[in-house]
Amino acid sequence: MTAAAALDYLRDPNAIYRASFAAIRAEADLSHLPADAHPLAIRVVHACGMPDAAADLVLSADAVTAGIRALRSGAPVICDAEMVAHGLIRRFLPAGNPVVCRLNDPTVPALAADLGTTRSAAQVELWQGDLAGAVVAIGNAPTALFALLEKLDAGWPKPALILGFPVGFVGAAESKAELARNSRGVAFAALRGRRGGSAMAAAAVNALGAGCT
Numbered sequence: 078m079t080a081a082a083a084l085d086y087l088r089d090p091n092a093i094y095r096a097s098f099a100a101i102r103a104e105a106d107l108s109h110l111p112a113d114a115h116p117l118a119i120r121v122v123h124a125c126g127m128p129d130a131a132a133d134l135v136l137s138a139d140a141v142t143a144g145i146r147a148l149r150s151g152a153p154v155i156c157d158a159e160m161v162a163h164g165l166i167r168r169f170l171p172a173g174n175p176v177v178c179r180l181n182d183p184t185v186p187a188l189a190a191d192l193g194t195t196r197s198a199a200q201v202e203l204w205q206g207d208l209a210g211a212v213v214a215i216g217n218a219p220t221a222l223f224a225l226l227e228k229l230d231a232g233w234p235k236p237a238l239i240l241g242f243p244v245g246f247v248g249a250a251e252s253k254a255e256l257a258r259n260s261r262g263v264a265f266a267a268l269r270g271r272r273g274g275s276a277m278a279a280a281a282v283n284a285l286g287a288g289c290t
């Protein structure tokens with residue numbers, strides 16, 4: 078049997094990252110973003126392969142500093158989906174920050190049925206104790222973002238930062254527009270429109286974590 082010929086592709090992980098980030102810097106227009114948000118924008122684009130997504134990124138002026146400060150202080154990262162939680166590069170979290178996702182808490186299905194909502198939104202009921210000063214990363218569920226904003230309107234503790242990246246056709250654009258219109262006094266970053274996703278939300282956290290070093 079003859080040995081299979083090795084295909085020609087880049088194998089060095091650091092070289093792959095360098096080449097990706099260089100391509101994004103060359104292709105994505107980041108000029109509307111403050112310099113401290115460029116690493117976050119680059120990682121978000123990196124996670125989806127769409128340089129034009131950078132144009133839809135909106136941030137409050139304090140988003141990056143608030144996120145980095147919160148992570149350094151050991152704040153929890155609250156995620157709407159396990160996919161977001163699993164996308165976090167743990168070695169980037171500077172203080173062994175707890176990662177919280179309550180979607181699969183055994184009480185959530187009954188809670189969702191009682192409240193007449195999704196499991197993603199029902200889990201927000203379980204976030205109250207972790208919310209003060211936290212980084213909240215929403216990458217999947219528009220209903221979770223809407224529910225969080227409703228809780229803030231009801232006087233719940235404020236997180237340090239909301240990363241709004243829900244994706245899809247029902248409620249994604251609307252929930253992020255509401256966050257950008259009125260973030261309830263909380264620093265935020267969001268991707269306007271239908272695009273988003275767990276990988277992008279995790280990438281945003283990873284960029285902040287990398288910025289802590």
Ligand SMILES: C/C1=C2N=C(/C=C3N=C(/C(C)=C4\N[C@@](C)([C@@H]5N=C1[C@](C)(CCC(=O)O)[C@H]5CC(=O)O)[C@@](C)(CC(=O)O)[C@@H]4CCC(=O)O)[C@@](C)(CC(=O)O)[C@@H]\3CCC(=O)O)C(C)(C)[C@@H]/2CCC(=O)O
Nearest residue numbers: 158159160195196197217218219220244245246247274275
């Ligand atoms: C309406 C929902 C949407 N889900 C999308 C895309 C993806 N979802 C995946 C997976 C595996 C999960 N999605 C759930 C969060 C599930 N998705 C929903 C809900 C029905 C409602 C959310 C909402 O509208 O706010 C939601 C169920 C719920 O009751 O909350 C998930 C919990 C479903 C499950 O059966 O477990 C699960 C999350 C698992 C986890 O990570 O913890 C996908 C991988 C596709 C799939 O279903 O196989 C994909 C991932 C996208 C991503 O990057 O995160 C949409 C398209 C975003 C859609 C929301 C809007 C719409 O237009 O329909």
